[in-house]
Amino acid sequence: MKREISHSNVAFAAAAIAIGITSAALGWLREPRELRLDPPVASGLDGLRLMPNGISGTPPESYFALGKPYETDAYNLSQGKRLYAWFGCPACHGDGRGGAGPSFLDGWWLYGPEIVSIVASIRDGRPHGMPPFRDRMTIEQIWQLAGYVQTIGAYTPKVAAPGRDDDKQTRPAENRGPAKILFDQGPVGVHPDQGPSP
Ligand code: HEC
Numbered sequence: 001m002k003r004e005i006s007h008s009n010v011a012f013a014a015a016a017i018a019i020g021i022t023s024a025a026l027g028w029l030r031e032p033r034e035l036r037l038d039p040p041v042a043s044g045l046d047g048l049r050l051m052p053n054g055i056s057g058t059p060p061e062s063y064f065a066l067g068k069p070y071e072t073d074a075y076n077l078s079q080g081k082r083l084y085a086w087f088g089c090p091a092c093h094g095d096g097r098g099g100a101g102p103s104f105l106d107g108w109w110l111y112g113p114e115i116v117s118i119v120a121s122i123r124d125g126r127p128h129g130m131p132p133f134r135d136r137m138t139i140e141q142i143w144q145l146a147g148y149v150q151t152i153g154a155y156t157p158k159v160a161a162p163g164r165d166d167d168k169q170t171r172p173a174e175n176r177g178p179a180k181i182l183f184d185q186g187p188v189g190v191h192p193d194q195g196p197s198p
Pocket of ligand 1: 084087088089090091092093100101102108109110111112118121126127128129130131133145149
């Protein structure tokens with residue numbers, strides 16, 4: 001009797017381990033994770049071509065070659081969320097609702113909603129008080145951050161979302177399409193001599 005029970009326990013444990021390994025492998029196949037980009041790929045990410053006014057343009061080819069990871073993949077969005085806190089973005093942009101800097105949730109983009117425009121804003125700065133971050137982080141981190149900022153300002157919820165907040169949520173979660181929910185509030189923190197008037 002005892003032997004039978006331990007046999008089934010062993011079979012159960014073996015099955016659990018097999019399922020665990022299979023799901024880890026499937027997860028990796030779905031989203032293989034490169035912990036460090038090849039240097040040529042990383043420097044390729046710097047090669048965005050912007051319109052002359054610094055708004056909109058074409059992402060670099062390496063971005064497409066990588067499969068547009070910074071907009072859609074949960075790992076990169078989570079990294080972006082951490083960088084957003086670590087590099088002091090909340091000091092001016094709050095939880096995304098703005099403050100000294102513009103809101104990312106109100107549906108208004110002074111410099112365009114495309115990921116290249118957001119990357120350019122973070123990398124090169126913007127004239128009315130947005131500091132450039134190109135010397136403070138890698139280009140890959142700038143793309144991760146841009147993907148996160150774009151996600152919190154998205155109208156339609158994205159499938160992938162970063163992890164939950166450790167603190168209390170102060171706004172709709174990233175995968176709830178907060179821009180749509182908060183759009184009625186109108187623009188916040190727009191510099192008086194530019195941007196739309198509500
Ligand atoms: C010292 C305050 C300050 C800090 C810190 C700051 N920003 Fe900004 N940011 C601004 C201001 C002000 C603007 C608007 C600039 C303008 O209108 O020319 C802005 C604009 C932007 C824009 C363009 C928004 C649009 O509507 O097109 C993005 C994207 C952005 N910031 C992201 C970030 C990120 C990410 C961080 C953290 C790495 C950050 N900012 C840190 C002040 C700041």
